[in-house]
Amino acid sequence: GESVGLHLPTLSVQEGDNSIINCAYSNSASDYFIWYKQESGKGPQFIIDIRSNMDKRQGQRVTVLLNKTVKHLSLQIAATQPGDSAVYFCAEAGNMLTFGGGTRLMVKP
Amino acid sequence: DSGVTQTPKHLITATGQRVTLRCSPRSGDLSVYWYQQSLDQGLQFLIQYYNGEERAKGNILERFSAQQFPDLHSELNLSSLELGDSALYFCASSLEGAIRQPQHFGDGTRLSIL
Secondary structure, X not given: OOOEEOOOOEEEXXXXXXXXXXXXXXXXXXXEEEEEEXXXXXXXXXXXXXXXXXXXXXXXXXXXXXXXXXXXXXXXXOOOOHHHOEEEEEEEEOOOEEEOOOEEEEEEO | OOOXXXXXXXXXXXXXOOEEEEEEOOOOOOEEEEEEEEOOOEEEEEEEEEOOEEEEEOOOOOOEEEEEOOOOOEEXXXXXXXXXXXXXXXXXXXXOOOOOOOOEEOOOEEEEEO
């Protein structure tokens, strides 16, 4: 079936640095992708989405890049802050929304 | 605050029992989705309702069922509970029925089976 995966379970960055979280997806027919942030004890929080007719989309301090050739998605967070510490999930839309396993981002002060 | 409300926040019960989880979607949203999050399976889509009708089905066991009421709130019923059903259950909502739009999640119900 469809699957979305993350290769780095934990990413540790210094406060103020940029963070890059990567995601590989397997279904070449997927045409919509979302990034979510989940803090401890909370539900996933929508960050940004991108459709397959785009390569890049920017939000507030975040950028999502989509490389359809290699089926790769990344989330870039600029000037990472302690409040960015959380687990980040990518998800792809095929027949349903399929989530990856998550990457934990830890921000060191 | 996402605007999606789930109750209860915690539920502790025993094997073989039945429980009902409740979700109120964001104001104006017509779709409700249910997900299960466990340590070894991640976030798994269970089922979607749109404007009272079942829209899509994922990895939902036959022991589980859901419905969406005329006021658009939804309930997820879990029966003949097993130890492996212990997990976080999330509800999400979106404006329309299509998958390709942001879903907004509640803070979940933590179900513990003893």
